[in-house]
Amino acid sequence: NAGVTQTPKFQVLKTGQSMTLQCAQDMNHNSMYWYRQDPGMGLRLIYYSASEGTTDKGEVPNGYNVSRLNKREFSLRLESAAPSQTSVYFCASTQNLGSSYEQYFGPGTRLTVT
Amino acid sequence: AQSVTQLDSQVPVFEEAPVELRCNYSSSVSVYLFWYVQYPNQGLQLLLKYLSGSTLVKGINGFEAEFNKSQTSFHLRKPSVHISDTAEYFCAVRTISGNTPLVFGKGTRLSVIA
Numbered sequence: 001n002a003g004v005t006q007t008p009k010f011q012v013l014k015t016g017q018s019m020t021l022q023c024a025q026d027m028n029h030n031s032m033y034w035y036r037q038d039p040g041m042g043l044r045l046i047y048y049s050a051s052e053g054t055t056d057k058g059e060v061p062n063g064y065n066v067s068r069l070n071k072r073e074f075s076l077r078l079e080s081a082a083p084s085q086t087s088v089y090f091c092a093s094t095q096n097l098g099s100s101y102e103q104y105f106g107p108g109t110r111l112t113v114t
Numbered sequence: 115a116q117s118v119t120q121l122d123s124q125v126p127v128f129e130e131a132p133v134e135l136r137c138n139y140s141s142s143v144s145v146y147l148f149w150y151v152q153y154p155n156q157g158l159q160l161l162l163k164y165l166s167g168s169t170l171v172k173g174i175n176g177f178e179a180e181f182n183k184s185q186t187s188f189h190l191r192k193p194s195v196h197i198s199d200t201a202e203y204f205c206a207v208r209t210i211s212g213n214t215p216l217v218f219g220k221g222t223r224l225s226v227i228a
Contacts, residue, residue, distance in 0.1 A: 004157075033215055040123070042204060042220035043158075050213040058215065090157060096213050101146050101165065103216055105157035 001026050004106035006091050012112045013081040021076040021109050023091030031094045032074035033103065034058075034066060036087040043090065049074055050096075081113045116141040116207045118219035126225045127195055135190040135222045137205030147188040148206040148216065149179055158204065164188065175199065200226045 007022045025032065030051050035043040035058075045058030049068040063085060065077045074093075078085060088110050092103040121136040139145065146165050150158040162173025169181040179190045188205060202223050206216040 031213060031215075035218075040220060043218040045215050045217075048215050092158075101208065102148060102160045102163055103158075105150075105159070107157045 003027065004091055004093055004104050006089075006106035006109050008109060009107065010110050012114065013078075014114055015082060017081050018077070018079050019081065020078075021089055021091075021111075022073070023075065023106060024073045025091075025093040025104070026072065027093060027095070027104065028071070029093035029095050029104070030071075031096050032068065033092040033094075034064075034074070034076045035090045035092065036060065036085075037090060037108075038087050046076065046089075081111075083113045085111065086113045087111060116145060116209065116217045118205050118207055118217055120203075120205055120219035120222050122222050123220065124223045124225065126227060128227050129197055130194050132193050133191065133195050133199075133224065135203050135205075135224065137188045137190065137219060139186050139188065139205070139207045141186075141207060141209070144210045145207040146210060147179075147181060148208075149173065149177070149188070149190050150204045150206060150218075151175075152202045152204065152221075154201070161190070161203070195224070195226050197226050197228060199224060 004025045033048040034046040044060045047066040049055045052071045091106040094103045117140045119138045127133045148163045149161040164171045164181045172178045202221045205219040208216045
């Protein structure tokens with residue numbers, strides 16, 4: 001099992017450019033999440049998908065859109081990147097049943113917007 | 115809504131000394147509790163979790179945490195730290211019912227000094 005994979009690992013964008021961050025999990029998990037991590041701020045939830053076909057806003061959704069393409073894949077799109085979106089982005093997934101409530105994280109995407 | 119407060123942003127400690135990383139949470143409903151570790155330039159990895167049962171929870175790498183409902187705390191401890199424990203540690207909570215995401219604290223950076 002690869003677990004949670006994210007592409008790309010690094011990306012530099014100019015202000016106003018768009019891009020999509022890809023996330024996939026091979027653990028048959030129901031729920032998937034996108035977080036951003038900034039120094040001193042911990043992890044803040046951008047969007048999540050509790051189950052295939054549903055998405056909900058998190059704490060910091062402005063400037064982002066998401067697509068739950070199927071049970072495995074959950075993408076995050078920046079339509080018009082801004083310097084404030086410079087951050088490390090983590091995707092996570094969880095099964096949400098039995099004793100398996102913990103989230104499994106991908107390795108992250110480091111995004112710089114100039 | 116839930117919230118998590120990690121009382122120390124940075125904790126320096128000498129090698130082989132004990133350490134305690136403090137976490138308090140706020141919630142009007144019952145919660146599950148988690149500690150994650152993040153090594154430099156990596157994703158988050160689960161250290162331990164409290165779902166129910168014994169309030170003393172043992173995790174990986176010799177860490178343990180104690181759930182104290184009356185004080186709404188979930189402090190992380192290790193009796194003797196190693197250089198390799200240098201990392202950032204995150205406390206997180208989620209509600210027991212419903213398909214809700216984790217809420218993270220802002221993190222504590224543990225620096226182990228030789």
